[in-house]
Amino acid sequence: MAEEVVLMKGNEAIAHAAIRIGVDGYFGYPITPQSEVLETLAEQKPWETTGMVVLQAESEVAAINMVYGGAGSGKMVMTSSSSPGVSLKQEGISYIAGAELPCLIVNVMRGGPGLGTIQPSQADYFQTTKGGGHGDYHLIALAPASVQEMADFVDLGFQLAFKYRNPAIILADGVIGQMMEKVVLPAPRPRRTDEEVIAQCPWATTGRKNGRKPNIITSLELDPAIMEQRNIHLQQKYAEIEANEVRYEELQCEDAEYLIVAFGSCARIAQKAMEHAREEGIKVGLFRPITLWPFPTKALRERASRIKGILTVELNSGQMIEDVRLAVECSIPVEHFGRLGGIVPDPDEVIEAIKEKLINK
Amino acid sequence: MTKEDIMKPENLVYQKPRLLNDNPMHYCPGCSHGVVHKLIAEVIDEMNMSEKAIGISPVGCAVFMYNYLDIDCQEAAHGRAPALASAIKRLWPDRLVFTYQGDGDLACIGTAETIHALNRGENITIIFINNAIYGMTGGQMAPTTLLGMKTATCPYGRIPEIHGYPLKMTEIAATLQGTCYVTRQSVHTVAAIRKAKKAIRKAFENSMQGKGSNLVEIVSTCSSGWKMTPDAANKWMEEHMFPFYPLGDLKDI
Numbered sequence: 001m002a003e004e005v006v007l008m009k010g011n012e013a014i015a016h017a018a019i020r021i022g023v024d025g026y027f028g029y030p031i032t033p034q035s036e037v038l039e040t041l042a043e044q045k046p047w048e049t050t051g052m053v054v055l056q057a058e059s060e061v062a063a064i065n066m067v068y069g070g071a072g073s074g075k076m077v078m079t080s081s082s083s084p085g086v087s088l089k090q091e092g093i094s095y096i097a098g099a100e101l102p103c104l105i106v107n108v109m110r111g112g113p114g115l116g117t118i119q120p121s122q123a124d125y126f127q128t129t130k131g132g133g134h135g136d137y138h139l140i141a142l143a144p145a146s147v148q149e150m151a152d153f154v155d156l157g158f159q160l161a162f163k164y165r166n167p168a169i170i171l172a173d174g175v176i177g178q179m180m181e182k183v184v185l186p187a188p189r190p191r192r193t194d195e196e197v198i199a200q201c202p203w204a205t206t207g208r209k210n211g212r213k214p215n216i217i218t219s220l221e222l223d224p225a226i227m228e229q230r231n232i233h234l235q236q237k238y239a240e241i242e243a244n245e246v247r248y249e250e251l252q253c254e255d256a257e258y259l260i261v262a263f264g265s266c267a268r269i270a271q272k273a274m275e276h277a278r279e280e281g282i283k284v285g286l287f288r289p290i291t292l293w294p295f296p297t298k299a300l301r302e303r304a305s306r307i308k309g310i311l312t313v314e315l316n317s318g319q320m321i322e323d324v325r326l327a328v329e330c331s332i333p334v335e336h337f338g339r340l341g342g343i344v345p346d347p348d349e350v351i352e353a354i355k356e357k358l359i360n361k
Numbered sequence: 362m363t364k365e366d367i368m369k370p371e372n373l374v375y376q377k378p379r380l381l382n383d384n385p386m387h388y389c390p391g392c393s394h395g396v397v398h399k400l401i402a403e404v405i406d407e408m409n410m411s412e413k414a415i416g417i418s419p420v421g422c423a424v425f426m427y428n429y430l431d432i433d434c435q436e437a438a439h440g441r442a443p444a445l446a447s448a449i450k451r452l453w454p455d456r457l458v459f460t461y462q463g464d465g466d467l468a469c470i471g472t473a474e475t476i477h478a479l480n481r482g483e484n485i486t487i488i489f490i491n492n493a494i495y496g497m498t499g500g501q502m503a504p505t506t507l508l509g510m511k512t513a514t515c516p517y518g519r520i521p522e523i524h525g526y527p528l529k530m531t532e533i534a535a536t537l538q539g540t541c542y543v544t545r546q547s548v549h550t551v552a553a554i555r556k557a558k559k560a561i562r563k564a565f566e567n568s569m570q571g572k573g574s575n576l577v578e579i580v581s582t583c584s585s586g587w588k589m590t591p592d593a594a595n596k597w598m599e600e601h602m603f604p605f606y607p608l609g610d611l612k613d614i
Contacts, residue, residue, distance in 0.1 A: 025452050053451045058477035062444040065437065065474070069445025072435045073415065075452045095438050194453070205433035205449070207413040207456055216427045218436035 003184050010150040011177045013185070014080060014106055014170070015040035017154040018052070022191040023104075024075035025053040027066035029085060032118040033174040034108035037080040050191050060085040064092030064105070071101035071167075072217035074197040074204030076158055080106035082174075083124050084115060086132075093167060094133030098219030100234075102161035104154065105139070105169040108177035109315075111342035119342025120174030122264060125319035128171050129293040136231055138238050140168040140245065141292040143263040147181035149290075155186050162200075164241055171292060173315060175265035175344060238294075247290035248299055252278070256285025258358055259303065260350065261324050262313040263289050270313050273350035284354065292320070297327040304328035309358040313350055314338045333358060378402035380411055380431045387425060391591020393581035394422060396548040397461075397490065398429050400558045404565055405432060405457065414457045415449055417442040419471075421463035422496040440471020443478030446485045450568075457565055459486040465495045468504040468530040475530065482539030482573040486564040489531065489576060491606065492583035500586035504528040507605055512586070527605065531578045535611035541573035543612040547580045547603075549595045563613075572614070580606050 008016070015037050018026060028038040038056060046052035053070075057063035063079045070077035081089060086107045096103055107128065111121035128141050140160045142153045150172060157168035198206050205215050221227040251271060253259065262270040267288040277284040287303060289296050304310070309332050312321040318336040325334045337353035339345045366372075380402035388394045405414045411432060418426040420439035427434035437445050442460035450458040467475050467489050475487065494512055495501040501514040505527050509518045519527070535543040542564050546557035557579060564575035580602050582594035589597060 025448060027448060053448075055447070055451065057444065058473050061441070062474050062477065065441035065444035066448035068437070068441070069417070069435060069448040070452050072445070073449045073452055077448065077452070091438055092441070099436075205415050205435050206453065207415060208431070208433050209412045214427070214431050215433045216436070217434070218427065220424060220436055 005182050005184055007180055007182055008147065009036055009178055009180050010144070010147045010172060011036035011108065012040045013147050013151040013183050014154055015044065016185050017151040018078060019044055019046040019050055020186050020188045021155045021158065022050060022076065022189050023052055023078060023154075023158070024191055025055070025066075025070045025077040027055050027057050027063040027070070027077065027079050029057050029060045029063050029081065031060075031082045031085045033110055033120070033177050034080050034082045034106065036177070037106065052191065060088035061091065064089035067103050067105075068092050068096050068099070068101065071096060071103040072099065072205050074201030074206055076192070078104035078106065080108065082108045082110045083112050083121065086124065086127070090133035093139070094135050094137065095219050096167045097133075097137035097139065098135060099217050100165040101167070101217065102158070102165050103167050104157040104161060105167060107169060107171050109171065109173040111340070117342040118174070120265060120315060120344060121342060122173050122266065122315035123319070124171065125292065125314070125316060128169055129295070129323070137234060138166075138241070138293050140164070140166055140241060141171050142168065143171050143290060143292050144176055145264055145267045145288060147176070147179065147183045150176060151183050151185055160245060164237055166237065166241070171264070173264050242294040245291060246294050246296045246299070248296040249288040249290060251286040251288070253285035253287060253303060255283055257283040257308050258354055259285050259287050259307050259310045260313055260354070261287045261289070261300070261310055261320070263292060263320065265344065266313045266315060269345060269347055270350055273347035276347055277351050277354065280351070282351075282354065282359070289320070295323045295327070297323070300324060300327040301329070304332050307332060309333040309335070311350070311354050311358060312336050313345070315344065316340065333361070378406055380406050381429060382431050384428050386429060388422065389585040391582055391584035391594055392422070393492065393548050393579060394490065396554060397488065397557070397579055398426065400548070400554070400561055401459070401461070401488065402430055404558060404562045408457070408562070408565060410457045410565070413455065415453070417445045417458070417460040419460070419462040419466040421466050423461050423463060423490065424497070426461050440466050440469070441474055442466065443471065443474040443483070443485070443487060447478045447481065447483045450483055450485050457569060459488060459565065459568070461488045462490070463496070464489070464491045464493060464503045464505040468528050472530070476533065476537065479534050479574040479576060480537045480539040484568045484571050484573065486561070486568050486575040486577065488561065489578040490581050491578055492581040492586065493527070493602065494583050494586040496583045496586050500583075507601055529606070531576060531611060534576045539574050540576060540612060541614045542567050542575040544576070544610045545578040545580060545606060545608050547598070547608055549582065549598060578606070580608065
């Protein structure tokens with residue numbers, strides 16, 4: 001059978017993918033530019049087909065705590081929001097990470113700080129990759145650069161979240177959420193039965209059947225010696241994720257003299273800039289981190305020995321550049337080009353930045 | 362008659378609830394939490410729901426409820442228990458889902474989560490321990506602290522011009538269309554304990570029958586926070602708390 005190709009927004013793709021891969025519950029709150037996720041789910045009425053729960057919460061705080069509850073009971077649950085709303089979710093995200101529960105969070109970033117703007121931004125990179133909430137924890141952060149990846153990363157996010165019992169986040173931006181592209185949605189598969197959930201999640205609060213010991217979901221431990229052990233265990237898990245789950249894409253890096261490092265919508269613009277630069281005879285390659293945490297540190301370090309300089313292109317004032325500089329250990333120049341507050345650059349601006357900051361320096 | 366004769370099973374008139382384990386409770390002498398925990402354990406067992414009960418503990422003195430009840434439990438962030446319970450009940454509709462929250466948790470930081478869960482008619486029960494003070498953090502002013510009452514953060518007494526007025530969340534809950542059963546009880550006498558148990562049973566049964574949201578407030582003592590003996594705290598509660606927080610059903614559909 002031929003693949004079914006549909007045209008839709010990134011936000012809509014998230015919703016359709018969630019229904020099709022058998023997500024059990026979505027809990028959200030309207031905020032631009034991601035409201036189509038909740039709207040699409042409400043329109044699709046998956047509770048009548050797959051049995052998926054869809055609930056508009058009273059706040060982002062409530063929505064993430066619904067996710068915390070649902071995740072603790074072993075179900076596949078998710079939420080989505082945009083920057084100011086994701087700030088509100090940080091308390092719950094920290095609890096979910098501390099209690100080691102799987103879930104999926106989607107952030108369709110908009111410009112900040114504060115109420116900011118409803119236009120696209122990537123200024124939540126620090127928040128996503130360096131903590132966000134309180135405590136030593138990490139989210140598995142996936143950065144989609146197309147509507148196709150919006151759809152694909154719902155499944156990937158849940159797979160990684162359940163594999164490591166750790167929250168995963170799709171860090172998109174307003175461009176990826178709002179733009180329409182062709183997409184092949186994942187093949188439909190049924191939600192897990194309650195029996196399958198109980199078998200897959202023996203730790204979950206599903207009711208203590210057959211006299212098993214009670215399951216307790218908590219991040220609280222007053223004994224500092226035990227709490228330290230819990231933290232060490234978390235760090236060991238994060239090291240395992242860093243070893244196994246790094247994802248990135250390289251375009252025309254083999255003969256490149258200069259590298260653009262960009263994620264999400266900026267990678268799309270950078271790709272066009274790379275093509276234009278090569279027409280001018282400048283050998284530019286594109287390195288696109290797909291996992292922002294774990295960051296592709298090793299791959300970038302290996303690449304650094306063969307190039308003259310790196311330009312990071314970000315819709316922020318220079319956040320990912322810190323990880324890039326750490327990766328290459330200051331062995332080559334690493335410069336930043338970014339537009340702020342919702343402005344999206346065009347490819348020519350990127351080429352000018354390469355010339356100005358790296359070539360003609 | 363020997364002690365052994367008296368201890369024969371047929372003479373048994375009372376025993377520790379099966380779902381209450383042997384962990385020593387951290388609650389202070391005279392605290393109401395232990396009694397309410399016991400009632401919950403008894404009701405779940407009598408309803409034969411031990412394999413289907415999921416409890417949500419708050420932040421506050423009852424944060425460790427899960428150490429004493431032998432059922433599956435989740436520990437919520439401060440005030441967020443009704444959000445957790447809403448999701449769990451919708452995802453597991455045949456489970457008995459309840460939250461257990463203090464006044465600071467329910468009536469202050471979790472006001473939004475509480476009102477909206479109740480107003481959505483979530484088929485859950487909220488057990489609300491109102492002792493008019495923050496016990497766990499050392500006796501600070503709560504949203505339900507009475508006017509004139511002294512706490513660590515209103516050491517000269519609660520003054521409305523500075524601190525505002527005590528909040529009657531249970532009265533608010535009774536006005537919400539999503540609630541089916543809203544009641545205020547206490548556990549300071551044997552008779553009160555029996556009534557409170559009936560209320561918890563009715564609330565749990567309502568939630569399993571899909572009738573809507575249930576709120577059971579237990580007007581409680583905090584002898585440590587109030588700086589009174591347990592006996593004096595009970596008397597003070599009768600004299601001061603009950604007139605402002607009168608006992609009885611506010612709504613029963």
